[in-house]
Structures are given as C-alpha cells and as structure tokens.
Amino acid sequence: MTDRLIAEAGRENTIVINTGDNFFQTGELELEDKKAEVIFKALDRIGIDFVGLGEQEFIFGVPLIGNLTKNSQVHLGCANVKDIRRVSPYLIPYLRLNKGMKQVLITAVIDPQVLKSTDEKIAFTNPVTALKRIKKTISHDIFIVVCHADAVSAEKWLTQISGIDLVILGRQPGISEKKLEINGAIVAFNNDRGQFVSHVDLVPKDGRYAVSGPHNTRLQARTIAEDRSVAKLIEEYEAWSREYHYAKSKNQHLAKAPSDIKNIYVGKDRCMECHEETVVSWAKTVHARALDSLIRKGKEYDPQCLPCHVTGMNDKSHGGGFISLNLTPHMVNVQCEQCHGPGGLHAQDPENVSARLSGKQTCLSCHTKDTDPGFSYQKKQKTGIH
Numbered sequence: 001m002t003d004r005l006i007a008e009a010g011r012e013n014t015i016v017i018n019t020g021d022n023f024f025q026t027g028e029l030e031l032e033d034k035k036a037e038v039i040f041k042a043l044d045r046i047g048i049d050f051v052g053l054g055e056q057e058f059i060f061g062v063p064l065i066g067n068l069t070k071n072s073q074v075h076l077g078c079a080n081v082k083d084i085r086r087v088s089p090y091l092i093p094y095l096r097l098n099k100g101m102k103q104v105l106i107t108a109v110i111d112p113q114v115l116k117s118t119d120e121k122i123a124f125t126n127p128v129t130a131l132k133r134i135k136k137t138i139s140h141d142i143f144i145v146v147c148h149a150d151a152v153s154a155e156k157w158l159t160q161i162s163g164i165d166l167v168i169l170g171r172q173p174g175i176s177e178k179k180l181e182i183n184g185a186i187v188a189f190n191n192d193r194g195q196f197v198s199h200v201d202l203v204p205k206d207g208r209y210a211v212s213g214p215h216n217t218r219l220q221a222r223t224i225a226e227d228r229s230v231a232k233l234i235e236e237y238e239a240w241s242r243e244y245h246y247a248k249s250k251n252q253h254l255a256k257a258p259s260d261i262k263n264i265y266v267g268k269d270r271c272m273e274c275h276e277e278t279v280v281s282w283a284k285t286v287h288a289r290a291l292d293s294l295i296r297k298g299k300e301y302d303p304q305c306l307p308c309h310v311t312g313m314n315d316k317s318h319g320g321g322f323i324s325l326n327l328t329p330h331m332v333n334v335q336c337e338q339c340h341g342p343g344g345l346h347a348q349d350p351e352n353v354s355a356r357l358s359g360k361q362t363c364l365s366c367h368t369k370d371t372d373p374g375f376s377y378q379k380k381q382k383t384g385i386h
C-alpha cells in the first residue's frame, strides 16, 4: 500500500511516518530482541522516514532500538525527552526533509503521564515547551507533529501552539469519521490495528501549502499484494521462532501437582465414559481440530497462539492442563474442560457438578475483537458447541 502511494507521488515527494508502539515486551528477551530486529528491518523496507516514539518503544528500551537505526534510513524521534542524544546517539528530536522544494519539519511528543520510565536516564519534559522551541528555531514550510497522547490531552497542548499543519494522534486508535481540526491543524488518527493507511496531500494554497485529507484507505489482503521482501523477513522469523519455541518446549517438564489442588483436568476421554453422545457431536466441531490450524501455520509450539487452541493451559490453580505437545498430547484442541472447567472431581463423582457456565462470557475469552471481530453468540452457539 505504501509502495503504491509512493509510486503515485514519487519518492522525492513522499514522506512516510509511523506512529510508534511497534515493539512489545513478552518477557522473553531473546525473542523480543529478534522480533524488534525483524520489525525494524520491515520498517526500513517499507520506506518509513520517521517513527514518532511511543510508550512501547520507551518501555522496551530506547537505547537498544536506537542502535537498530544505525544502518537504516528510518529516523526515531521524540522532542520532549531530556537530553535525547544521551539516551541514544541514534535518536533525534526532529527531522527536517526537503521534499518537492519544501522544507518539511516533523517531530513527535509523548505524554509524560503515559509511562513511568524504568530507565533513569530518560526524563520527559513539557510537550508544549518542546514543540514551541522547535517551531521557533527550525525554519520550515510545513510542520507535522506526531502526538503520543489521547485526543483530550493532545487538544489541550495543541491549542497553545499555532502554525502546525498536520497532527497525527499516535495513541488514538481508529479513524475519525468527521474531519477534525485542532487550532487550524488537520488531525489524522493512528490506524486501527493495522487496518488502515491514512494519507494526506499537500496542496498549494494562498502562497502556502495546505493539508488536504486525511484519506483513510482500508487495507484488504485481497486487493493489495504482499510485499515480497517483507513477507520473506517474516517467513524467516517464523522459522526461527518455531525452532526457538520447540527447543524451549523440549526443556519443559511435568510439575508435580501441589497437594492443595483438588480438582484437575482429565481430558475428553474421561468424559467419553459417560457423555458419549456429546463427545461424538463435539468431535464434529472445529474446536476439536483447533490444533491443526496451528500446525498448518507452524505455530504449534508458540505460547502466544496455544492458549486458545488447547485446553487448560496456564491454569495454575488446577493441575493437568496443557503444557506442551510432547508432555500433554491429550490436552490439545478446545475440549470440554476448556469451557466447563476441570472435570477431575466430577468424573469421580458425577453429582459434583461445578457451577453452570455463562456460555457467552466463556466464548468471548477466545472469540475476541482481534481473533473474531464478528462473533455472535446467538448464531454461533447453534453449531459451535456440541
């Protein structure tokens, strides 16, 4: 999509801006670092000129991310970090590009409230003061600001500064239906989970340049061909991460259940003894094949994918749930106990039935806004359960 926009206007007339929050902490350093490296290479291939740093980058470790920019054309920026060059020599307070004979000044500010930096070298300053200083001291024809704050705070700051042409709200998901302006600046939103690319045109007006837009183009896999070089990066990463998770899963072992755990997961074969009909009809649902989907994607060892495609994983208060394919092969797929809870006690004593479940809430724990945006309990319960 970005390629297409660049091709239409010409590289020399285009600026590509990313609103940050590209990195995520998972608690696994090796994985995080590898992922950051891959994401960064992808940003480079896509042709991003400027990333307005978000809280994810600051939490992740800006010096580390800064180092990734060493050999790339991507610039990482934030205007209201105290002594930004000391944080990392590869970070900048602003970027000025000469595009189509015009000087375009781009900067970013972050709401100091949105994160408490764990790195004491990083201190945030007042965003309004920082923006005013840059605006005054750096000559420009067009001024673009990425604002890492919610719409309310951003508006509070930006009404104090005139002369901004375009504001990008980097922390406001979604797109605005109405055209928004703050103090004369056109406002574009961060796009909603990668669903849109927002773009604006600069058009000559009264001897100056005016921003026209934003236009929000929905990204549809059907209409936009994948970028081969980025796809290749991702394939390489996926192969690497499969090996990584596989190696880790081999080192796992069955923990001895703590003695205070009374109820445990037992697996569907136990339910079969008394609920044969239900098990047979459940076996026809896709829940009974949920692991196959992960295998097809090479993700059957990935702890990010497994919890919704297996039974009883991460349930520390009951034993017997899924740990890994090697150790607990009988706990794969979305089985009875994933919805009804561990059935060890009940299987021994059928009178012992745990509380009836709230069907809808149970479904929504996996059929989330991300995994299944159109989920309707009314419709899906008919065919989806057993």
Ligand code: HEC
Residues within 6 Å of the ligand: 266, 267, 268, 270, 271, 272, 273, 274, 275, 336, 337, 340, 342, 343, 344, 346, 347, 348, 350, 351, 353, 355, 356
């Ligand atoms: C030894 C036989 C037996 C086994 C094994 C067994 N059940 Fe049951 N189950 C029953 C009986 C009998 C009832 C009806 C109990 C009642 O309504 O009082 C029942 C009822 C239920 C109910 C309905 C509860 C309700 O509130 O109406 C659920 C759900 C259930 N079982 C799930 C399971 C699951 C899941 C397993 C496997 C982990 C399992 N059962 C294993 C005998 C068994």
Ligand code: HEC
Residues within 6 Å of the ligand: 286, 287, 289, 290, 291, 292, 293, 294, 307, 308, 309, 310, 334, 338, 339, 359, 360, 362, 363, 364, 365, 366, 367, 372, 377, 380, 381, 383, 384, 385
């Ligand atoms: C543990 C997570 C989990 C829970 C809880 C869960 N599902 Fe699913 N569901 C899945 C997964 C994973 C798939 C996809 C399986 C596949 O294709 O690999 C799926 C697929 C489905 C499908 C088929 C695809 C579709 O959207 O038409 C239906 C229907 C469905 N689930 C209904 C339900 C209903 C109804 C509930 C609640 C009673 C529920 N699910 C609870 C994980 C879950």
Ligand code: HEC
Residues within 6 Å of the ligand: 293, 294, 297, 299, 302, 304, 305, 306, 307, 308, 309, 365, 366, 367, 368, 371, 372
């Ligand atoms: C929060 C729960 C959850 C997590 C985590 C999850 N899934 Fe799923 N997955 C679902 C549900 C629910 C469905 C069924 C939705 C549907 O079919 O519309 C599904 C369906 C699928 C399908 C079959 C439908 C399709 O789109 O082809 C595949 C493949 C899949 N998931 C792969 C993955 C992979 C790979 C991961 C990890 C990156 C993952 N899932 C993580 C809940 C989850």
Ligand code: HEC
Residues within 6 Å of the ligand: 268, 271, 275, 278, 279, 280, 282, 287, 334, 335, 336, 337, 338, 339, 340, 356, 357, 358, 359, 360, 362, 384, 385, 386
């Ligand atoms: C995707 C979630 C889900 C899975 C998987 C699931 N159930 Fe259920 N089950 C439900 C829901 C929802 C109800 C309806 C509960 C209610 O009405 O409160 C239900 C009802 C039941 C009942 C009560 C009688 C009936 O049929 O309505 C029994 C017994 C039962 N399930 C057993 C099982 C067994 C055995 C399995 C495994 C083969 C299983 N369930 C798998 C969600 C699930």
